[in-house]
Amino acid sequence: MVGLRAKGYRLTPQRLAVLRALVESPHHPSVEQIYGQVRLEHPMISQATVYRTVETLKEMTEVLELEFSGASNRYDGRRAEPHPHLVCRGCGSIQDLELPALVREATEVAERAGYELLGHRLDFYGLCPRCRGR
Numbered sequence: 001m002v003g004l005r006a007k008g009y010r011l012t013p014q015r016l017a018v019l020r021a022l023v024e025s026p027h028h029p030s031v032e033q034i035y036g037q038v039r040l041e042h043p044m045i046s047q048a049t050v051y052r053t054v055e056t057l058k059e060m061t062e063v064l065e066l067e068f069s070g071a072s073n074r075y076d077g078r079r080a081e082p083h084p085h086l087v088c089r090g091c092g093s094i095q096d097l098e099l100p101a102l103v104r105e106a107t108e109v110a111e112r113a114g115y116e117l118l119g120h121r122l123d124f125y126g127l128c129p130r131c132r133g134r
């Protein structure tokens with residue numbers, strides 16, 4: 001957050017609350033979920049403000065955006081660099097997957113193919129333990 005101020009970003013209490021909700025959640029929340037949480041503390045905040053704040057943070061590469069066709073985008077405010085995810089098809093929960101060797105190998109193969117890598121998207125789909133139990 002200190003880095004944001006250094007980049008000239010004005011951290012109003014509302015923006016700070018959005019940022020905090022993102023950084024504190026391990027659940028890769030959607031804008032709607034962030035709005036629901038921030039509204040508890042800042043009842044006057046609008047969903048448009050939350051959306052704009054998230055957009056700005058994304059442009060400043062402070063959050064990672066995960067797009068899904070037919071569903072809300074989700075955001076990781078804990079790790080802004082691309083990383084693999086495990087996605088539940090049942091409830092939509094998302095968690096980080098630690099696959100450093102796989103990512104390193106893919107990066108090497110891409111570079112050998114002459115690519116300058118700009119990012120990656122690596123999702124694994126399934127049913128989480130809770131959804132399997134239903």
Ligand SMILES: [Zn+2]
Pocket residue numbers: 088089090091092093127128129130131
């Ligand atoms: Zn699930």
Ligand SMILES: [Zn+2]
Pocket residue numbers: 028076079083085095096
């Ligand atoms: Zn993540």
